[in-house]
Amino acid sequence: MARCDALGVAPYSDMEGGLFRAYLTPAYAAAQGRLAEWMRAAGMSVRVDPAANLIGRYEGMNGDAPALLIGSHLDSVKDGGRYDGPLGIMLGVEAVDTLHRVGKRMPFPIEVIAFGDEEGSRFPAAMLTSRAVAGVLKAEALEVVDGEGVTLEDALSLHCHASGGWHLCSPTMHEEKEMPAFAGVTQFLEARRAAPLAYLEAHIEQGPVLEAESLAVGTVTGIAAQLRYQAVVTGQANHAGTTTMPLRRDALAGAAEMLLAIERIAKDDASDLVATVGRIEALPGAPNVIPGAARFTIDIRSGDPGRRDGVARHMLAALDGIAIARGLMLSVELVHDLPASPCAPALMDIMDAALANAGQPPFRLVSGAGHDAMVMAALCPTAMLFIRCKDGVSHNPAEHVDPADAEIALQVMLGFIDRLGDSFAAD
Known part of the structure; x- marks a missing residue:
């Protein structure tokens, strides 16, 4: 010690x-x-x-x-x-x-x-x-x-x-x-x-x-088996003062909804499975610019690899749905797949x-x-x-x-x- x-x-x-x-x-x-x-x-x-x-x-x-x-x-x-x-x-x-x-x-x-x-x-x-x-x-x-x-x-x-x-x-x-x-x-x-x-x-x-x-x-x-993803949400950067709310394609707002979906799905599984978004970044990162892109990580773990993989598929499908509904583009890269x-x-x-x-x-x-x-x-x-x-x-x-x-x-x-x-x- x-x-x-x-x-x-x-x-x-x-x-x-x-x-x-x-x-x-x-x-x-x-x-x-x-x-x-x-x-x-x-x-x-x-x-x-x-x-x-x-x-x-x-x-x-x-x-x-x-x-x-x-x-x-x-x-x-x-x-x-x-x-x-x-x-x-x-x-x-x-x-x-x-x-x-x-x-x-x-x-x-x-x-x-x-x-x-x-x-x-x-x-x-x-x-x-x-x-x-x-x-x-x-x-x-x-x-x-x-x-x-x-x-x-x-x-x-x-x-x-x-x-x-x-x-x-x-x-x-x-x-x-x-x-x-x-x-x-x-x-x-x-x-x-x-x-x-x-x-x-x-x-x-x-x-x-x-x-x-x-x-x-x-x-x-x-x-436990672990999956880690890097997600990128792409919208359109624009002026924060002149772009009305219905016209916005805010990547960070879309990412925020995705994060809540990840949390909800993990909680609903009611098992040892855990999911974490440990890093998020908004671009260009200026206070007067609507974020045109957002990047975040997703970490999913469970002692049961089948459960882990099934929940991951559910989460990614939910994120795709959010992106489509908001007029955003979503790309997800698998970073780690540890059995x-x-x-x-x-x-x-x-x-x-x-x-x-x-x-x-x-x-x-x-x-x-x-x-x-x-x-x-x-x-x-x-x-x-x-x-x-x-x-x-x-x-x-x-x-x-x-x-x-x-x-x-x-x-x-x-x-x-x-x-x-x-x-x-x-x-």
């Missing part, structure tokens, strides 16, 4: 008075440097992969065995909380440190991985770095530009030079050998790796379920047993938020442990986790690792 707090301020944040740590920024590089020190102190060797993920490795009794990966993300949203992402990394470091201090080695290596871009903190596509590791990232996805017009390739190159060389190859960051110079953004795809034994991610719940149940931790059953990602049943059973051994009643819940685990499920079996957070608040400076709950999570993770070791040895 103290380490998460330490990374919540300069030089580990790119904003004053709050936390914002975007991928490949100076704050990101500084946070990697500090985290590498903690990993090394816990007995791990440290490297940075071609996607600029930081990885600490603790060798097992059999160095050729597939590794258990323990990870989460190092980046944050703007003005975010200190525990969303980093807490899972720090718990992984603490778990390895516990083993290291007593000289214990598992039958398999353990690698703690700090992913760089789960949040889409800088570029328009999220989870770039875990998708590279899982081998599901397409080359065309690398052709992205941030809000300042900087390409991913340029950002990687700048990060390389600012950090003392590609892969942060400096005496404090790399212990093995010098790595090749930055060879362009296609090198990013070389982060793909062979299938690990499993992937474990501890994360704050980002919701109120555990708190409502008076539970510190819970076993995650899977991550539901169930956790491995055998690993859920191991997690339940670890909870019980730590004195916690086993409890299972689904994740409505996306995590790197949903990407890693394409590579290996996954498990997730949720940790209670105050009032279910996340992506907010008010984000808070009780240190006692973090200690319980650590004990559960250690129990999970022990039981996974027993299972691995038995096989």
Whole structure:
């Protein structure tokens, strides 16, 4: 917890008075440097992969065995909380440190991985770095530009030079050998790796379920399916003072009606489904001009992919109807289609047993938020442990986790690792 707090301020944040740590920024590089020190102190060797993920490795009794990966993300949203992402990394470091201090080695290596871009903190596509590791990232996805017009390739190159060389190859960051110079953004795809034994991610719940149940931790059953769209409504910009109301083709007014329709349809479904419009923009954006265009996002999630898709079709049809009735044009682009990602049943059973051994009643819940685990499920079996957070608040400076709950999570993770070791040895 103290380490998460330490990374919540300069030089580990790119904003004053709050936390914002975007991928490949100076704050990101500084946070990697500090985290590498903690990993090394816990007995791990440290490297940075071609996607600029930081990885600490603790060798097992059999160095050729597939590794258990323990990870989460190092980046944050703007003005975010200190525990969303980093807490899972720090718990992984603490778990390895516990083993290291007593000289214990598992039958398999353990690698703690700090992913760089789960949040889409800088570029328009999220989870770039875990998708590279899982081998599901397409080359065309690398052709992205941030809000300042900087390409991913340029950002990687700048990060390389600012950090003392590609892969942060400096005496404090790399212990093995010098790595090749930055060879362009296609090198990013070389982060793909062979299938690990499993992937474990501890994360704050980002919701109120555990708190409502008076539970510190819970076993995650899977991550909800997610759709994300970018919608553009086009009308006609005109003078605000001279265009009478019947003659207007106001794109923003049409978008407002669409937003209410999205909310109504999601509520009427009366299920776990949620729909969110998190960003909206009116153009040209002048106070005395009727908006000629409006852009907004649509995020739809459900644990049931069929329900998600059916509601999405209903929503898009309703938006088309509104556009036609108002004499507007509507275009909708699918940005993300992330399938539901169930956790491995055998690993859920191991997690339940670890909870019980730590004195916690086993409890299972689904994740409505996306995590790197949903990407890693394409590579290996996954498990997730949720940790209670105050009032279910996340992506907010008010984000808070009780240190006692973090200690319980650590004990559960250690129990999970022990039981996974027993299972691995038995096989």
